[in-house]
Amino acid sequence: MAYSEKVIEHAENPRNVGTLDKEDPNVGTGLVGAPACGDVMRLQIKVSDDGVIQDAKFKTFGCGSAIASSSLATEWLKGRTLDEASAIRNTDIVKELNLPPVKIHCSVLAEDAIKSAIEDFRKKQSAKREAQG
Amino acid sequence: MPLKLPIYMDNHATTPMDPRVLEAMLPYFTEHFGNAASRSHKFGWTAEEAVNYAREQVATLIGADKPEEIVFTSGASESDNLAIKGVAEFYRDKGNHIITTKIEHKAVLDTCKRLEKQGYEVTYLDVGVEGVVSIDDVRAAMTDKTILVSVMLANNEVGTIQPIKAIGALCKERGVIFHCDAVQGIGKTEFNVSEMGVDLASITAHKIYGPKGIGALYVRRARPRVRLTAQIDGGGHERGNRSGTLNVPGIVGFGKACEILTKEWRDEAKRLKTLRDRLKNQLFAELDECHINGAWDDARRLPNNLNVSFSYVEGEGLMMAIKDVAVSSGSACTSSSLEPSYVLRALGVEEELAHTSIRFGLGRFTTEEEVDFVARLVIDKVKKLRDLSPLYEMAKEGVNLKDIVWAAH
Numbered sequence: 001m002a003y004s005e006k007v008i009e010h011a012e013n014p015r016n017v018g019t020l021d022k023e024d025p026n027v028g029t030g031l032v033g034a035p036a037c038g039d040v041m042r043l044q045i046k047v048s049d050d051g052v053i054q055d056a057k058f059k060t061f062g063c064g065s066a067i068a069s070s071s072l073a074t075e076w077l078k079g080r081t082l083d084e085a086s087a088i089r090n091t092d093i094v095k096e097l098n099l100p101p102v103k104i105h106c107s108v109l110a111e112d113a114i115k116s117a118i119e120d121f122r123k124k125q126s127a128k129r130e131a132q133g
Numbered sequence: 134m135p136l137k138l139p140i141y142m143d144n145h146a147t148t149p150m151d152p153r154v155l156e157a158m159l160p161y162f163t164e165h166f167g168n169a170a171s172r173s174h175k176f177g178w179t180a181e182e183a184v185n186y187a188r189e190q191v192a193t194l195i196g197a198d199k200p201e202e203i204v205f206t207s208g209a210s211e212s213d214n215l216a217i218k219g220v221a222e223f224y225r226d227k228g229n230h231i232i233t234t235k236i237e238h239k240a241v242l243d244t245c246k247r248l249e250k251q252g253y254e255v256t257y258l259d260v261g262v263e264g265v266v267s268i269d270d271v272r273a274a275m276t277d278k279t280i281l282v283s284v285m286l287a288n289n290e291v292g293t294i295q296p297i298k299a300i301g302a303l304c305k306e307r308g309v310i311f312h313c314d315a316v317q318g319i320g321k322t323e324f325n326v327s328e329m330g331v332d333l334a335s336i337t338a339h340k341i342y343g344p345k346g347i348g349a350l351y352v353r354r355a356r357p358r359v360r361l362t363a364q365i366d367g368g369g370h371e372r373g374n375r376s377g378t379l380n381v382p383g384i385v386g387f388g389k390a391c392e393i394l395t396k397e398w399r400d401e402a403k404r405l406k407t408l409r410d411r412l413k414n415q416l417f418a419e420l421d422e423c424h425i426n427g428a429w430d431d432a433r434r435l436p437n438n439l440n441v442s443f444s445y446v447e448g449e450g451l452m453m454a455i456k457d458v459a460v461s462s463g464s465a466c467t468s469s470s471l472e473p474s475y476v477l478r479a480l481g482v483e484e485e486l487a488h489t490s491i492r493f494g495l496g497r498f499t500t501e502e503e504v505d506f507v508a509r510l511v512i513d514k515v516k517k518l519r520d521l522s523p524l525y526e527m528a529k530e531g532v533n534l535k536d537i538v539w540a541a542h
Contacts, residue, residue, distance in 0.1 A: 034539030
């Protein structure tokens with residue numbers, strides 16, 4: 001199967017690879033997928049107090065399309081509010097990367113990773129608020 | 134000489150044609166174009182003569198008693214189909230049970246599945262972690278209804294060599310016909326139909342530096358005489374076993390490829406083993422958490438095969454990263470079905486590891502420079518991809534990945 005140029009470009013030069021401190025209350029972490037299925041994405045966001053994503057990092061175990069999908073997602077996340085981030089759809093990723101049908105699940109996983117990171121961040125924030133009571 | 138990219142290291146899939154083979158074939162496209170079945174003129178006789186010469190070259194390589202025991206086909210898939218369906222149909226009154234293994238080529242497995250739908254019973258034997266079938270399991274599976282045993286000489290993914298001689302002896306003892314898909318092992322490990330008691334053997338030219346589209350089925354004619362029901366009807370070519378105008382240039386090339394192997398295979402196998410071990414040693418010296426899939430002793434593994442799982446790095450992702458090197462992977466992502474390799478699963482390789490497997494297949498034209506280049510590239514890219522792998526990071530932090538509840542998707 002031939003990859004699109006954008007997939008190859010992201011896979012060869014992935015953006016925002018790395019790890020944020022998952023204990024930081026301003027960091028939300030999403031870990032989705034399964035090793036047995038051949039892809040696992042970990043996507044992390046660091047959110048400012050006014051609700052804007054300042055930083056995003058990822059690490060992905062998977063094929064080139066999975067790596068590209070998560071790399072693209074981190075690029076898109078930076079500078080967005082949480083609501084704007086929640087609005088990212090897997091179909092946007094499919095379109096941007098020209099993913100073939102057999103690779104659509106990679107984009108679904110990236111959307112799941114975004115949602116999961118936001119949810120983790122929100123959970124932490126409400127826990128923090130409760131603790132502050 | 135500068136290295137020419139991309140580098141081909143997928144010789145289990147197919148091999149480049151040896152220039153000596155091409156040279157032998159060329160006159161048979163133009164000058165000697167006759168139909169080998171034309172009995173009334175020189176064009177036909179020349180073609181028939183060339184075919185008979187090639188038949189001898191093929192017979193010699195595999196140790197067949199007579200050249201007439203070679204039936205030319207379009208390739209090994211057809212040979213497997215003809216052997217299994219041909220025996221099943223012809224010996225239907227004698228029994229309906231077939232024994233094979235879980236790691237056979239799909240041309241064997243899917244043929245068996247079709248026969249199951251027609252009322253035959255098939256036993257698919259396990260092969261264990263080493264990827265080698267046990268002779269005791271073959272014996273235990275035999276019933277008075279068993280008419281055929283089909284076991285490959287060597288596996289196409291993990292390169293494991295099966296105990297063909299022992300199975301041949303057992304089949305003789307029990308009066309059961311023995312078919313061997315010898316495609317991957319031929320010219321890389323010992324194979325002799327007479328010494329090994331093989332009754333039917335599938336081989337193909339394009340895995341031994343010959344052309345695509347030509348193969349053969351060896352059909353034993355004495356002790357026992359094996360009978361087949363033809364699967365392609367027509368002009369009664371190949372003694373009624375396989376109708377269809379013979380592919381004369383292909384057959385000439387196939388013969389030449391066999392002749393070269395008869396002379397050179399032992400030296401070639403030694404050279405391949407040296408190169409393959411060089412590749413393996415370099416990879417394992419610099420990378421941790423690499424796992425060989427299948428048995429690793431010389432007696433039970435092809436000298437040109439290296440199948441290794443690079444933990445925490447998905448196979449297709451790695452193949453993309455080393456795109457200047459042609460290899461293949463047992464990863465689900467490389468198959469249209471999104472299922473990881475059934476061969477690796479049969480070996481009990483966990484799905485996590487199956488996804489990270491890469492098959493290197495070295496060949497006649499692989500050089501030491503290429504091996505060194507590939508080793509360096511793979512090492513660098515595996516390291517890079519592990520830096521990118523959340524699983525590698527977690528494993529290094531001491532997280533047991535099996536303790537995590539993963540959401541299968």
